[in-house]
Amino acid sequence: MHLDTPHVIDVIASGIHDVKNSMFDALARVHVAKQAIQDEHAADAIPALAETERAISTSAGRLSKLLSAYRLARHENPVSMMPVELAGFLDDVMARVRESGEQPIRIALDRQGPDFWVFDRELIADCLVNALQNALRHARRQIELRIGETGGRLLLSVADDGPGFPDHFPSHADGTRSGVGLFIAHRVARLHRRQDTNGELRLDKDARLGGARFELRLP
Ligand SMILES: Nc1ncnc2c1ncn2[C@@H]1O[C@H](COP(=O)(O)OP(=O)(O)O)[C@@H](O)[C@H]1O
Ligand SMILES: [Mg+2]
Structure with missing residues (x-):
């Protein structure tokens, strides 16, 4: 499954349409x-x-995402790379998801790999909170947040047992959902660059749970 990155103006117009x-x-x-x-x-x-x-x-919530999308489009390098302690980071992300509303499904956490990684704490937290909110909206009864390391990159994934990502992501002001959150995650992942390696966002079907898998890979 591939996320076409629409033009930022279309993303913002579509988001404004939803807010309106x-x-x-x-x-x-x-x-x-x-x-x-x-x-x-x-x-x-x-x-x-x-x-x-x-x-x-x-x-x-949508307006604040639109503002982030605008900032990401406007500034050359809005990413501030700092060492992040992963256990505390995940606690913060989970707390923000809990605060954002009722949570009918428990999020299972599977943490492996390193204790620290270098990335932009705020931006990556926003991406994960959005992915978890999406999963809460679409899952039937299972959500897993997994952290690990592969090929020198940190893997952060959110998987659920819902219907999975649609084949095409609506990106225009035609009344469909805007997809601002995934647009931001895609940009944020690409902006994480160390030596010659880029971060990336993958949107797949989760092999184990059968629904969507949102996966960030950070160098
Ligand atoms: N876990 C998921 N399962 C199924 N579809 C999803 C999932 N996450 C996102 N989507 C689809 O992708 C769209 C875009 O998601 P996102 O960019 O977060 O924007 P929003 O949450 O504002 O709709 C959603 O409206 C939905 O159609
Ligand atoms: Mg969302």
Whole structure:
């Protein structure tokens, strides 16, 4: 499976389109809540407000990804390479995923290989958080976060037992999902370069769980 990298302007336009839809959705629900309160059925406003909250929080998350996509496109080298202690890094990633909403599926962690690696902590954390959120959205009941080392590169993968990646990733403002997160991960991986080796993102079918496998390989 290959991720065509669409033009950054298309990615951003498509993301803005998604945010716009969610904001209109939030507006409609606020209207419902207001009406319920006016009609003195305040209790009926609660579910509408809860959905509004979800729509706004999704939009805020999308806007921050769009800003990252813009920054990655704008700056020559936004990557800051520092030694990262992997156990603490993974704890932080898992905590961010937990904070981002309800988590119906437990994420199994399989950590092997080194204790430290050199990469951009913030950018790689963003990529993994997005991959885990995607997995939570698509998995049936299993998600695995695996860390290891192969051929001198660090392997960070998120696998699930869902339907797997689609054959084609929507990338235009046609109402489909934007794919900003995977676009960013692709760019971030390529920007990790040491000596003559590049990082890369692979999107495959996971041999063991049967669903999607998101895999970052960092030199
Ligand atoms: N684990 C997964 N299983 C199945 N499809 C996935 C998975 N992760 C991502 N996708 C598909 O790739 C699309 C792009 O993902 P992403 O770039 O993270 O953007 P977003 O999460 O905002 O839709 C998703 O909308 C979905 O169609
Ligand atoms: Mg995503």
